Amino acid sequence: MNHRTRSILSFLGIVASLAVVWEAYKWMGQTTGGTWPSTSVRLPVRTNNRSMPHLWDIAQSLFQPARRGGEDILLVILLRAGWFTFRSAVGGFVVGSAFGFGLGILFVRSSVAERGLMPYVVASQTVPVIALAPILVIWGGKLGLPQAVQVAVIAAYLAFFPVAINTLRGLRSPAATATELLRSYAASPSQQLWKLQVPAALPYLFPALKIAATASIIGAIVGELPAGLSRGLGRAILGFASSFSSAPEKLFASVAVSALVGILFVGLVALVERSVVPATRRVTVDAERPLA
């Protein structure tokens, strides 16, 4: 069995075990009347069909019309919304990653810039995106940016941070002797950067890009709400949340599709990583990588 089929099988195995845990927990709660077996301690999550619909009910809801008398089944509606959200997320991901990468280069080149700007970069991530999104939308609206661009900006805002931090770390990763080697050839600063630091940073960059991919999806979903975009996952989730009491499985289904979009995005990044960074260099980022 090769590496690839093994990782696919283990992924499916994990999904299957999670499904079993879900249904087993639900069954236990239904049997005991909502407590841990032979105790009177209540279960943390209620197990009725509203709080935890059966997985098959969730799956079934995907193939039924989303609205009574509607034409499209829920799955089609969610996939369409997912595709819409995915596009703004990709836009935000590209812009945010490029910005983060540039920031990493700026910081490694200028310690003045790093000391002056780093606190703001860190602080930017402590502002909740829920609070920030409406502000960015208002500003974007004043500037006449299309709504989809406003959403992408919010996605970029979340995506740039991990990329900036790991780019900086990766650019600093070459051993001192490697830096001295290039120095002994009288390499220019830009040759140092592109022939030594950037290649050395790639193994650090890709894990950050995967985080940025998921962050940009979250940013896009949250950003759609204040931007007033109704075609994306954000609106869909909010809509199904408000009809939660009558049709909880639709909310769960939309959450599942959102997760799927995120997983596919990360998978896409991993695919690029595979072709750019050879397996021997794809070490865990926390391990110090000794130079040959």
Added chain:
Amino acid sequence: MTSTISLDNVSMVFGSGIDAVKALESIDLDVQPGEFVSLIGPSGCGKSTMLRVIGDLISPSAGTPQVNGKSPHQARLDRDYGMVFQSATLLDWRTVLENVALPLEIMGIDRPERDAVGRKMLELVQLDGFASHYPWQLSGGMQQRVSIARALSFQPSILLMDEPFGALDEMTRERMQMELLRIWEETETTVLFVTHSIAEAVFLSTRVIVMSPRPGRIVDRIDVDLPQPRGFDTREHQRFFELITRVREALRAIEDEPA
């Protein structure tokens, strides 16, 4: 004629106050063009530090180093020297050939030419079959040979070599010594060579510099008057053994000194 390397009263102090380490103290050294000079001495006596001062990787605390009549800084910008470090320091995303051609790439030489030169250099260190391998596919000794090929690739007028053969087995080591001597004779390079092996220093050099630690000082300079070119009979030469004894005694004198 200007010396290739000249150190005039060069000192290097690391740190300050009570933690200060005198890595080099009042070093005077003149190396003439075409000389092969070895530095030998106990660990921590400042051999690497001396190489790094000459190579403009650090600036001395005091004194004036000169390389080809210029400051080490200018000599570095003119690419006057090739360095071989104690560790091979190969870039692991580059193939062996790309590693060897790295200096040429930085000098802006185009691909066909630097590939041709790189392949010739790999032949020289007997790694021609490994051009498209990656560094991690090579043994430590092979990696070090790649780093030597890299230092030679742009034909620098000075080679600064810091224990380049330390990681090699005895047979490879002797072959590399012969190769280095051949290259040295052919290219009229000046070599400054750090080693811990007395026999290696005597076999290769025209002059052996013996250093003592704390503070790093030159305690002896021994001219090696063995006939050139050196070869297998050199090691059987009566004079070879005399010189080895001479260097060994100089080193023993350092150890006997009260610390």
